[in-house]
Amino acid sequence: MKGLMQDWQLTTNKILEHAKRINPTREIVTRRVEGNIERTTYGDLFDMSKQVSTALQDEGIGLGDRVATLGWNSERHMASWYGAMGIGAVLHTVNPRLHPEQIAWIINHAEDKVLIFDKTFLPIVEAIKDNIPTVKSFVIYAGADTMPENTLGAVPFDIWIDGRSQNVRWGDFPEDTACGLCYTSGTTGDPKGVLYSHRSNVLHTMITMQRDAIGMGANDVVLPVVPMFHANAWGLTFSCPATGANMVMPGAQMDGASIYELLDTEKVTITAAVPTVWLMLLTYLQENDLKLPHLNKVIIGGSAVPEKILRAFEEDYEVDVVHAWGMTETSPLGTLGTLPPHMLDADIDTRMAQKLKQGRPPFGVELKIVDDEHNDVAWDGETSGRLLVRGPGIAAAYFKGAGGKVVDEDNWFDTGDVANMDQYGTMQITDRAKDVIKSGGEWISSIDIENIAVGHPKVANAAAIGVYHPKWDERPLLIIQPVEGETPSKEEIFAALEGKIAKWWTPDDITFVDNIPLGATGKINKLALRDTFKDYKLPTA
Ligand code: AMP
Numbered sequence: 315m316k317g318l319m320q321d322w323q324l325t326t327n328k329i330l331e332h333a334k335r336i337n338p339t340r341e342i343v344t345r346r347v348e349g350n351i352e353r354t355t356y357g358d359l360f361d362m363s364k365q366v367s368t369a370l371q372d373e374g375i376g377l378g379d380r381v382a383t384l385g386w387n388s389e390r391h392m393a394s395w396y397g398a399m400g401i402g403a404v405l406h407t408v409n410p411r412l413h414p415e416q417i418a419w420i421i422n423h424a425e426d427k428v429l430i431f432d433k434t435f436l437p438i439v440e441a442i443k444d445n446i447p448t449v450k451s452f453v454i455y456a457g458a459d460t461m462p463e464n465t466l467g468a469v470p471f472d473i474w475i476d477g478r479s480q481n482v483r484w485g486d487f488p489e490d491t492a493c494g495l496c497y498t499s500g501t502t503g504d505p506k507g508v509l510y511s512h513r514s515n516v517l518h519t520m521i522t523m524q525r526d527a528i529g530m531g532a533n534d535v536v537l538p539v540v541p542m543f544h545a546n547a548w549g550l551t552f553s554c555p556a557t558g559a560n561m562v563m564p565g566a567q568m569d570g571a572s573i574y575e576l577l578d579t580e581k582v583t584i585t586a587a588v589p590t591v592w593l594m595l596l597t598y599l600q601e602n603d604l605k606l607p608h609l610n611k612v613i614i615g616g617s618a619v620p621e622k623i624l625r626a627f628e629e630d631y632e633v634d635v636v637h638a639w640g641m642t643e644t645s646p647l648g649t650l651g652t653l654p655p656h657m658l659d660a661d662i663d664t665r666m667a668q669k670l671k672q673g674r675p676p677f678g679v680e681l682k683i684v685d686d687e688h689n690d691v692a693w694d695g696e697t698s699g700r701l702l703v704r705g706p707g708i709a710a711a712y713f714k715g716a717g718g719k720v721v722d723e724d725n726w727f728d729t730g731d732v733a734n735m736d737q738y739g740t741m742q743i744t745d746r747a748k749d750v751i752k753s754g755g756e757w758i759s760s761i762d763i764e765n766i767a768v769g770h771p772k773v774a775n776a777a778a779i780g781v782y783h784p785k786w787d788e789r790p791l792l793i794i795q796p797v798e799g800e801t802p803s804k805e806e807i808f809a810a811l812e813g814k815i816a817k818w819w820t821p822d823d824i825t826f827v828d829n830i831p832l833g834a835t836g837k838i839n840k841l842a843l844r845d846t847f848k849d850y851k852l853p854t855a
Pocket of ligand 1: 498545618640641646672757
């Protein structure tokens with residue numbers, strides 16, 4: 315027997331429709347790339363997004379077509395999302411911090427037809443324009459008066475949408491229709507696309523609105539420092555309009571002083587970013603003897619929260635830290651570290667130790683830990699194994715089948731992380747099965763660096779590993795095994811890398827060894843290398 319309730323399809327346009335009806339005057343405050351502050355409301359955002367839909371339709375964009383953005387967090391960027399998603403097009407956020415060649419590769423793989431971007435990224439787009447043949451139109455987030463000169467035939471966003479009809483129909487498709495696309499770098503070769511559906515994004519939104527997740531409300535003011543191109547700004551671009559929380563968008567300025575200014579003047583209550591951002595803010599606060607009277611909660615994720623940051627927020631500024639773990643493949647929030655009931659009366663050191671763990675899954679995310687034979691391990695807070703995850707917001711496959719089958723017969727997705735769980739469901743990441751390096755919350759592909767180094771005639775083998783860095787959490791160290799009889803210099807290797815990878819991917823140091831250890835299948839044994847170099851002090855540290 316079937317239930318007799320309504321079929322209300324879970325499409326993302328309903329989020330903005332709700333915001334327009336119930337919280338039309340709540341605001342999105344954006345710091346423009348020009349530096350000035352722009353104030354918009356959810357009511358205005360709805361109108362702008364409808365106009366984006368019409369503009370896209372006039373470009374010939376429809377169901378399933380990919381629309382790319384290279385953009386900072388802003389209300390124009392949000393209008394592009396809702397405008398594309400509303401008509402069933404797929405909004406593809408491209409990470410502008412990648413090397414231009416990789417950006418072009420990703421745009422070609424996605425077959426993006428329209429590219430909308432901030433003028434900060436004009437040099438990148440100019441450099442790759444002849445290598446991205448699927449892109450037919452370029453739009454720049456600007457008005458007529460702030461439009462930069464370009465050779466792309468690009469139009470200013472404000473003019474592009476100006477005067478367009480708002481009568482376009484939204485959500486006229488099933489809830490499992492593709493909605494967003496975000497590429498992630500894995501261990502092997504090319505980036506892989508995670509293709510979110512309307513249903514997965516709406517359910518992830520509802521999951522993260524739980525009080526033990528982010529749990530914001532209409533009275534909150536939320537500052538997502540985490541970029542919209544980093545796994546949907548951890549879902550905040552959906553959960554804020556869904557609840558009616560004000561949003562404060564930092565644009566291109568994410569230094570300590572700029573973030574503090576927004577936290578203070580906009581009376582921000584909840585904010586979210588990777589640890590590196592918080593280190594910059596805390597340094598600024600300490601140097602200038604400032605406080606954070608309005609801020610209640612800071613969501614920290616992307617890489618493990620250092621104890622120094624945790625304690626500074628909790629003890630010096632009385633801000634509740636919510637340590638979060640997730641992946642692009644998990645929409646992204648998987649676990650969040652609000653204190654469980656049995657910890658409420660614990661002493662400060664016990665509570666801080668609990669918060670250094672990655673937290674507990676909200677309803678809608680299932681976790682399990684397995685050993686090498688795929689058997690469940692005990693939830694004793696000690697036994698580590700591979701972390702598997704399952705739920706309506708978890709990837710079942712990558713775009714165009716990249717990487718083959720990624721879930722087992724019971725739909726469990728292998729995260730590549732190594733973790734343990736305690737009896738209360740608190741998860742702790744203990745290692746990363748993957749070999750990529752994470753600097754300031756952003757991936758650096760060790761393989762790319764190694765491939766270029768190995769291309770040098772004096773290099774026999776090369777391995778790039780992440781080693782501890784006080785500011786960036788991790789920075790690459792390049793380990794070189796020279797060809798017998800050769801003695802390459804650091805300068806020669808740096809010269810070989812120059813221009814072939816993004817500047818910030820350049821290893822902080824190079825070291826030479828007689829032998830790079832190999833594992834059973836002939837692959838470089840990174841675990842052994844990480845162990846050997848675990849106390850390595852980088853010259854930049
Ligand atoms: P991304 O898809 O770029 O967000 O990267 C996801 C990966 O980042 C995870 O698989 C983890 O290896 C790592 N990660 C994310 N959050 C945390 C955290 N709180 N602690 C430790 N590692 C994390």
